[in-house]
Amino acid sequence: xxxxxxxxxxxxxxxxxxxxxxxxxxxxxxxxxxxxxxxxxxxxxxxxxxxxxxxxxxxxxxxxxxxxxxxxxxxxxxxxxxxxxxxxxxxxxxxxxxxxxxxxxxxxxxxxxxxxxxxxxxxxxxxxxxxxxxxxxxxxxxxxxxxxxxxxxxxxxxxxxxxxxxxxxxxxxxxxxxxxxxxxxxxxxxxxxxxxxxxxxxxxxxxxxxxxxxxxxxxxxxxxxxxxxxxxxxxxxxxxxxxxxxxxxxxxxxxxxxxxxxxxxxxxxxxxxxxxxxxxxxxxxxxxxxxxxxxxxxxxxxxxxxxxxxxxxxxxxxxxxxxxxxxxxxxxxxxxxxxxxxxxxxxxxxxxxxxxxxxxxxxxxxxxxxxxxxxxxxxxxxx
Numbered sequence: 432x433x434x435x436x437x438x439x440x441x442x443x444x445x446x447x448x449x450x451x452x453x454x455x456x457x458x459x460x461x462x463x464x465x466x467x468x469x470x471x472x473x474x475x476x477x478x479x480x481x482x483x484x485x486x487x488x489x490x491x492x493x494x495x496x497x498x499x500x501x502x503x504x505x506x507x508x509x510x511x512x513x514x515x516x517x518x519x520x521x522x523x524x525x526x527x528x529x530x531x532x533x534x535x536x537x538x539x540x541x542x543x544x545x546x547x548x549x550x551x552x553x554x555x556x557x558x559x560x561x562x563x564x565x566x567x568x569x570x571x572x573x574x575x576x577x578x579x580x581x582x583x584x585x586x587x588x589x590x591x592x593x594x595x596x597x598x599x600x601x602x603x604x605x606x607x608x609x610x611x612x613x614x615x616x617x618x619x620x621x622x623x624x625x626x627x628x629x630x631x632x633x634x635x636x637x638x639x640x641x642x643x644x645x646x647x648x649x650x651x652x653x654x655x656x657x658x659x660x661x662x663x664x665x666x667x668x669x670x671x672x673x674x675x676x677x678x679x680x681x682x683x684x685x686x687x688x689x690x691x692x693x694x695x696x697x698x699x700x701x702x703x704x705x706x707x708x709x710x711x712x713x714x715x716x717x718x719x720x721x722x723x724x725x726x727x728x729x730x731x732x733x734x735x736x737x738x739x740x741x742x743x744x745x746x747x748x749x750x751x752x753x754x755x756x757x758x759x760x761x762x763x764x765x766x767x768x769x770x771x772x773x774x775x776x777x778x779x780x781x782x783x784x785x786x787x788x789x790x791x792x793x794x795x796x797x798x799x800x801x802x803x804x805x806x807x808x809x810x811x812x813x814x
Contacts, residue, residue, distance in 0.1 A: 453481055458798065460489045469809050471802075475795060483790035483798070484781055490813040493673055498773035503529060503764075504603070504738045506773070507715055511597035513775065514811040516556040519549045519592075520753035522601035525668050528749035528760040529603050532742050540728040541605035542684045546590060547618065548606075550714040552598070554625070556579045556754035557714075558708045564704070564803040570644055573636055577623040580628055583621060590614045593697045603740075605731025618722045622715050629712060637708065645698035650801035652789050653698045658810060660788075664756025665710070666805060667705035671696030676752035687724070690716045700804035707806070740769060755806050768794070779805075779812040 453474050460470040468489035474482035494513060498506050510521040525544055530537060563576030585595050591608045592600035601605045636642055642676045657667040667674060675692045677685040693709035695702035744766035756778025763772040782805045790801060 434501045447548075452476065456795075458594065460486075469783075469812075471798070472792075473798065474594070478794050478796070480790050480793050480795060480798065483787050485786060487813045490796060490809055492810070492814065494814045495775060498770055500769060502740075502768060503742050503762075503770055504736065506770070508597075508599040511594075511599040512810065513777065513814055514753065514755070514758075514779075515597055516559055516567060516808055516809050517552055517754040518598045519545075519552040519601070520751055520758055522598060523549055523683070524749055524751040524753075524758045524760045526603060527751065528747055528762050529742065531749055532592045532745055532747040532762055532764060533736065533740075534743075535699065535736065536541065538605055538654065538729040538732060539726050540609075541730050541732075543721050543725040544610055544709070544730060545601060546605050546685065547610070547718055547725070548588060548591060548598075548600070548682055550717045550721075551584050551618070553714050553754050554711050555588075557711050558584075560707060560754075560806045561636075563804075564773045565642070567799050567803045568642070570642070572637070573632075576628070576632070576635075582624060583624070587617045587621065590617075597791050602731055602734040602735060605649075605729070607731075609730035615722050615725070618718055622749075623671065623718050625711070625715060629708070630728070632708065637687050646704060646800050648697075648699050648701075648787055649797050650700040650793070650804055653699050653784060654701075656785055656788060658787040662756070662785055663778050663781065664753070664806075665703050666704040666756065666782050668692065668706045669804075670698040676757050680750055682749070682751060684721075685717075688720045690720075697763075697798050697807055700800050702798070703806075714748065732788070741766060742770065747756050750776070753778060755808065755811070756782060775814055777811045777814055779807050779809075783807055784810055 438812050453476050456473045456475055458471040460475055470486040470489065472484040472486060473480055494509050497509060507525060510525045511518040541664040557608045558577040558581045562574030589595055590604065591610050591614060592598045597688040620678045652670055654668060654670045654672055657672065659669050671694060673692050678692060690713045693713060695705050742757065744764055744765040746763045747762045748759060750757055759776030759780060761774040762770055764770045786802060786805065789799060
């Protein structure tokens with residue numbers, strides 16, 4: 432008996448091909464290159480992809496529904512579990528939205544701490560992507576270097592956050608812990624260390640002819656496709672569009688630092704790869720400046736909202752730049768104990784959706800190279 436309510440739809444889309452002589456192949460939902468329970472239904476004509484259809488729902492955790500049955504303070508830990516690779520960006524987005532709704536002023540020192548920790552977390556996210564992407568393509572060594580360097584950053588972040596992965600250290604009006612001199616000294620020492628590692632990454636991987644043959648001119652996602660699907664982050668910057676929420680919609684204290692937005696216009700998997708590698712250096716620039724400029728003062732507003740605090744009635748939207756693109760938080764409050772509605776805008780959902788179009792006509796062997804270049808985190812997409 433077919434478990435799907437519309438059996439004909441299931442048969443038409445997932446069992447039979449759109450033309451004679453094609454093969455339906457399931458990539459996932461338990462496939463190492465999908466980094467989570469993602470299923471992609473591929474229709475193949477020989478080695479070529481005729482149709483690619485991502486299927487979500489295997490990891491749905493109902494974050495938005497949970498928001499309706501929790502107080503606004505109780506929902507904060509959920510933010511560390513939407514995207515487990517850059518959770519502090521989600522912390523930042525949710526904090527900004529609630530503070531905007533409640534008219535809460537954030538101490539300047541707290542904003543600097545948020546920026547420093549968020550940018551360090553962005554680097555760890557890019558390092559995991561770099562190592563895992565190359566592992567998917569058959570190179571084992573790079574992930575060892577990536578996790579070695581990531582471990583040093585995680586050791587640093589344990590101080591102000593108290594965690595190593597699913598961070599929940601931001602509070603409405605500041606951060607849960609102040610940073611001390613040892614943390615700032617550790618950041619100052621980390622920066623030259625990582626800068627010295629980047630040339631090694633380039634020599635070992637970026638300039639490697641094997642990698643270039645695998646991802647150059649593969650997975651063309653141009654500006655038009657990005658705009659039609661709402662793609663953001665490194666995907667759209669790899670298509671030549673110089674956009675970044677930290678600059679186009681400034682928030683926190685990002686407008687006080689000098690840094691650049693890496694852009695490449697080839698729109699292939701290599702362009703997206705290069706954007707993320709360059710972003711590591713740009714994040715180091717921001718951290719370096721923030722550590723030198725961090726002011727004295729409180730790390731959280733003196734009259735911070737208590738756990739029982741009720742958000743005033745109103746509607747607000749706030750966006751930040753995550754490692755995968757634009758993160759958006761839309762809150763509607765009726766002044767009650769729990770939010771009336773919270774909508775999460777995950778960048779990975781739009782980025783994955785375009786694979787159905789850009790995957791057509793490519794070789795099956797290139798599907799992993801294209802999917803990996805999108806830097807997907809399935810818990811974020813299937814939230």
